[in-house]
Amino acid sequence: MFTASTGVLKRSRRQARPTDERESGPFIWREALWVLDWLSLRLSPVYLGCGVPRGDGSPVILVPGFLATDAYLVEMYFWLGRIGYAPYFSRIGINADCVHKLTRRLEKTVQDVHAETGSPVRIIGHSLGGFLARRLALARPDIVSHIISLGAPIQSLEAHPALMNAARWVADRVVHPQSDCECASDHCVPTPPPSIRRASLYSHDDGMIDWRNCLEPDPSLNHEVGGTHIGLVFNPHVYRIVAKLLAQTKGPSRRRLAKRAGKRAGRDPILEDAPRQAA
Numbered sequence: 001m002f003t004a005s006t007g008v009l010k011r012s013r014r015q016a017r018p019t020d021e022r023e024s025g026p027f028i029w030r031e032a033l034w035v036l037d038w039l040s041l042r043l044s045p046v047y048l049g050c051g052v053p054r055g056d057g058s059p060v061i062l063v064p065g066f067l068a069t070d071a072y073l074v075e076m077y078f079w080l081g082r083i084g085y086a087p088y089f090s091r092i093g094i095n096a097d098c099v100h101k102l103t104r105r106l107e108k109t110v111q112d113v114h115a116e117t118g119s120p121v122r123i124i125g126h127s128l129g130g131f132l133a134r135r136l137a138l139a140r141p142d143i144v145s146h147i148i149s150l151g152a153p154i155q156s157l158e159a160h161p162a163l164m165n166a167a168r169w170v171a172d173r174v175v176h177p178q179s180d181c182e183c184a185s186d187h188c189v190p191t192p193p194p195s196i197r198r199a200s201l202y203s204h205d206d207g208m209i210d211w212r213n214c215l216e217p218d219p220s221l222n223h224e225v226g227g228t229h230i231g232l233v234f235n236p237h238v239y240r241i242v243a244k245l246l247a248q249t250k251g252p253s254r255r256r257l258a259k260r261a262g263k264r265a266g267r268d269p270i271l272e273d274a275p276r277q278a279a
Contacts, residue, residue, distance in 0.1 A: 030207035030228055037231025038075075044236035047079065052240055053247035055084030059117045060246065061109060063090040065127030065151075073126070076233055083243055088113050095128055103135045110136060110143055120145035122246060126233050127151050127209065130200075137192035146197040148245055150232040151206055155213045156189060191217075199245050201238055203227050 041047050060080050062073040070089035080087035092105040110121050121144055125133035130152020137144045192198060201223045202214035208229040215222050225237045232238055 030205055031230050034228045034230035034234070037227045038234040040227075041075065041234045041236045041239065044239075046236045046239045046243075049079070049083040052083055052243035055080070055243075055246060057084060057086055058119050058122060058246075059086045059088060059113045060122045060124060061088045061090055061106075061113060063092070063106065063123060063125040063129030063133055064095050065129050067094065067096050068126075069094050073233060076124070076239075079239060085246065086117060090129070092132075095132075099132065099135065102132055103139075106132055106136050107140060110140065114143040122146040122148070124148045124150065124242065125152055127229065128153070130154070131189060134190050134192055137196045138190040141193045141195050144192075144196060146246070147192060147199075148242060149198070149200045149214070150238065151202055151209050151214055151229045152200065153209055153213050154189060154200055154216060197248070199223060199241075201225055201232065201241060203229065203232065203235075206232075 045051055062070065062076060062080075064070055064073060070091070073089065077087045077089065088109065090106055091109045092102050095102060110123070113121050123133040123136070123144060123146070125131070125147065127150070130147070130149035131154075133144075133147045133149070134152075134154075137147055198216060199221050200214055200216045202209075202211045203225050204211050205226060206214070206229040223241050225232070225235055225241070227235045227237070
């Protein structure tokens with residue numbers, strides 16, 4: 001779960017900001033504006049797949065953030081299908097359990113998708129979902145090729161006090177009383193091996209995660225966007241960058257996977273993926 005950290009976050013000069021802004025934390029009230037990000041997406045040509053690179057049918061798994069399920073990722077799920085990828089939900093249920101258990105559930109999904117498609121899997125993780133993706137990539141670099149983090153805590157598991165309090169409540173009431181979870185003493189944010197292509201998208205207006213906490217050590221892997229933390233999964237600027245990042249790693253079975261992606265794009269993910277998620 002999220003935990004406070006006293007470490008000093010380092011940033012490149014290109015990303016430096018004035019002292020008063022640098023010392024300020026996230027303002028959670030901004031998150032009420034996430035609807036504007038959603039409206040911007042619906043009004044943008046990128047929503048229909050216009051002006052972005054076409055996919056090759058490779059599998060892409062979406063991982064939700066803390067206290068959320070796959071349901072709010074439906075917009076991005078269908079969009080990935082429209083631009084030529086084979087989208088999948090994480091099937092981890094509610095992201096509010098021991099991180100070890102959540103990672104094992106995600107690993108099961110990744111293994112199933114890899115077996116089904118015969119292609120390395122790419123993962124897009126929102127917020128804490130990005131943290132889970134990094135943990136999985138560290139353990140299974142053989143089946144994961146790319147991680148795209150959207151407002152994910154990369155530097156440390158640290159967030160707005162309200163979110164931290166919620167995490168502590170879940171940890172005390174839901175997770176740790178089960179006694180078979182070791183995540184209470186494991187808050188390491190892992191760095192995937194060099195073979196995994198990574199990218200981090202972040203917003204200075206993020207109301208939940210300090211934007212500096214979302215930065216990869218390599219400045220070339222960071223992409224600044226506007227909008228809210230919740231709205232990162234609806235932000236048209238995010239969609240354009242994601243399409244370009246995915247296009248940089250083409251899969252080996254282009255025709256077969258593209259055909260499968262076209263079939264998946266026309267089905268209802270709630271009807272088909274949800275039962276598998278609960279299994």
